[in-house]
Amino acid sequence: YTDKYWTAYSIYKSRLTEQTLSTLRHEFAHEIFHDWGLQSILLTKSNIDKDKIARKKKEFLDAKDCRKKEGLLMEMMSLRKEESGLEEQAGQSWLNEGIATYCQTEPIGGIDEGWLYIYQESVRKKEKNPLEFLTSFKMGSFVGLSSKATMNSYGESWAFTNFLMKKYPNQFMDYQIRMAKEKPITADEDLLWLLEALGKDLPAVEKEFDDYMSAYKQIDDPYVTLKVRYYKIWD
Secondary structure, three states: OHHHHHHHHHHHHHHHHHHHHHHHHHHHHHHHHHHHOOOOOOOOOOOOOHHHHHHHHHHHHHOOOHHHHHHHHHHHHHHHHHOOOOOOOOOOHHHHHHHHHHHOOOOOOOOOHHHHHHHHHHHHOOOOOOHHHHOOOOOOOOOOOOHHHHHHHHHHHHHHHHHHHHHOHHHHHHHHHHHHHOOOOOOOHHHHHHHHHHOOOHHHHHHHHHHHHHOOOOOOOHHHHHHHHHHHHOO
8 A cells, every 4th residue: 555655646746846847947938038039028018097097096995885986996997908008019929839838848849748639639629720810819828718729729839839840940940030130010920921931821831730740649638647547556
């Protein structure tokens, strides 16, 4: 019984250790590429009138009537939304998260079974998005999507980055250098720059990407595999 306990403990500890190191490598990649100028960690610039918000807060605290408090709260939320002046800088979600997920493995560029499984599941369930949609998110980590759709987008970003690094490393690096030096003006200019670097049109890249990833062996859910290992320890 003691041997089984310590076997389970070792598996659990190693899993948590790898998750922690993977997360640190992921976030460290964001920091390195931010310093290089490719990723904008500060993606918004607030133009909110702080004095106006402060006055509304005082009114809210002084108000005794619940209805009035509710109205003032809605006003403050509206002010923050309308006057935030979100300034979208070069923060292409797929590129930011694709590079970070690509760099979180040891060694860098190794196959991350978690992201591979999520990508394969999105393909199997016909939930994978076209590249034109994936590359349309310009700020944050796929803001506005549901939790599942966000995870699918992370998985596809990892897969697309993995494809580009394996098949077109020089062209992909040229694209990243350009993205670090210049800032896209129009909404789709960054995608056009990528296609220009690859020397291909979007349908051709989409098909080649799909074909490349379909060659990977289908894997089981890593979390289920882990549970099976625990189950076998205790018979």
